[in-house]
Amino acid sequence: MWHIIAIGYLFVTVLFAAAQPSIARALIYLLFWSVLPSLFAFWVVKTRRRNKLMKMQEDKAEERVD
Numbered sequence: 359m360w361h362i363i364a365i366g367y368l369f370v371t372v373l374f375a376a377a378q379p380s381i382a383r384a385l386i387y388l389l390f391w392s393v394l395p396s397l398f399a400f401w402v403v404k405t406r407r408r409n410k411l412m413k414m415q416e417d418k419a420e421e422r423v424d
Contacts, residue, residue, distance in 0.1 A: 364399060368392055 375388040 360403070364396065368396060 371392040372388065375384045375392065378384040378387055
């Protein structure tokens with residue numbers, strides 16, 4: 359579900375950057391409003407998924423010991 363929100367956000371920010379009057383300003387807007395927030399969001403999702411898998415593995419290991 360979050361994929362739809364991310365695609366919509368990227369679409370809006372890329373169009374906003376494309377509407378800027380100069381190339382330099384468009385690249386700055388693209389970097390700070392599209393690329394960096396997207397990288398942060400993907401990092402958060404990846405970290406949460408990794409932590410969830412590690413927690414599941416720890417729980418399985420505890421069940422085997424018991």
